[in-house]
Amino acid sequence: MCRAADYEVSTAGGCLILLQIWAWERLPMVRPREVLPLDQLGDLPYAARWSCPHRWPTVTKHVIRAYRDQFDRVKAKNFKFTPYDIESLPDYCRAGTLIWRARVSLVFFYVIEYQYPERFCRQFNYLQDIPPFVEYSLKMHAIDGRSGKNVDWGEKHAIHIERWEDRHNLDNLVVAMAPNQQSGITTRYQVWFYRYGRRVIGNPAHESHEGYVESASSVHEMVNTLRDIFLTSRDALQGGRMCPARALKHIFDAAQAQLTRSDYEYVLDMPNEAYHGRAGAGDIVQARRRDGRREREHLRGGPARGGRRMREINAAIQAGANNAEAEPGRAGDSGDGHIQYHNWI
Structure with missing residues (x-):
């Protein structure tokens, strides 16, 4: 992802499906509808619930400007933090839990990445504080599969391999973390992130005069x-x-x-x-036509238009009208003795 994040690069490699599922699980504003319920997965992997036909009624697709605008408006409450639920994991996933919070180098052939557990304490359900300085090597990140065909990587990365081999030295490597609180972060971390974090991707100076308008x-x-x-x-x-x-x-x-x-x-x-929209003296105002799309209650959690459920509701209201006199102020009553049917359009 280091190379793929470069704005001059148009391709990316690796397990991008895993990255996509990670985004769908934690960012509701970009996820599709029609996900398989967990109780129907059986013995299938957790990610298999996304392997089904999707609908996109409320999510913009294939418009990067819209995605950036959504991400710029994301608040902490909109992101779905999913800490590890250790007890629900199978035995083979719990292997090596003692070194999960170890500050070690991760080695894969020519690729070296350092793990800094202090940067994602909330993933372990601990309190997030300001993380320490990160060791970053531009020379290390410049190495990829196209370089060093005749290099002995075991010798070149000996110091990093040695650190990985020492991962069970828990006294020196495992990071101590504070118990989580309701907010999940400390006050000083919030101030630090607001000051140094990149909170906006879009640039207001790059205002577009066509297509999606960012806000x-x-x-x-x-x-x-x-x-x-x-x-x-x-x-x-x-x-x-x-x-x-x-x-x-x-x-x-x-x-x-x-x-x-x-x-x-x-x-x-x-x-x-x-x-505030109040008509002034002498203003010519045309009565507004009812906007059924805005008043459609099933978009706010009510029953959908028509169908068996709608007929049942109207039948119940009619039955109540036949069994008792309409009283002003009663639910479904207009106040003049006439029943108002719930007609979602």
């Missing part, structure tokens, strides 16, 4: 402005270094600049009545 970068920019407004107002209210008049001017300038950058400059001089 995540604008949301991040607006959050920064709101945070600035919050801190400025709090400082003024608590009698801080900024006087109220200066704080108010700062807030005014920040809000005006943000609306201008977001192409909403036209709302600055718009009256409140017009902005």
Whole structure:
């Protein structure tokens, strides 16, 4: 993945199906529908539940701009963390659990990768803190299957192989981790990640005038402005270094600049009545036609339109109307004695 992540590279090798399944399991915003239930897998591998016909009613396919925009809007609560459930694993998967948290070199022929368990404590259901410095060698990552055909890799990588052979020296290699809390991360890790992590992939300067319109970068920019407004107002209210008049001017300038950058400059001089959609005196307003797609309740968890379930609901309402007088305010009653049928369209 080191080479595949280069923007100038258009191909990738390795077990990409495993990477795709990993993404589907943990990123609900890109996964398809119609996954086989776990109780129907039997003795098949866990990933086999994705080997079935898929539907994509709510997920964009084959549009990289849309995927980037989705990832830029992902919050911690949207990512499905799946720590190892040791007790549910078969015996052959639990072999070597003592060295799972060992800081060792992983060796595969000419490929050397170091494992740093401190960087994924939550995978072991432990509390995540700021990880230590990582040993990174550009020369090591430049090695691939196209280089060094006559190289004795056992000799060249002797120091890394020796470290792997010493993996059972638990006192020196196994990383100590703190028990997990409800949040899963420490406060200082959250601050560290926000400061040094790459939270936005898209670039707001690369605005496209056709196709999918990205919005995540604008949301991040607006959050920064709101945070600035919050801190400025709090400082003024608590009698801080900024006087109220200066704080108010700062807030005014920040809000005006943000609306201008977001192409909403036209709302600055718009009256409140017009902005909130209230008709003014003398305005000619045409009655809006009912939008059945927006009011379709089965999209929010209700029964789907038509079919046996819908007929049962309407029949139950009709039966209630025949057995008792309609009372104003009763469910299904319009208030004037007429029954309102649930007609999802």
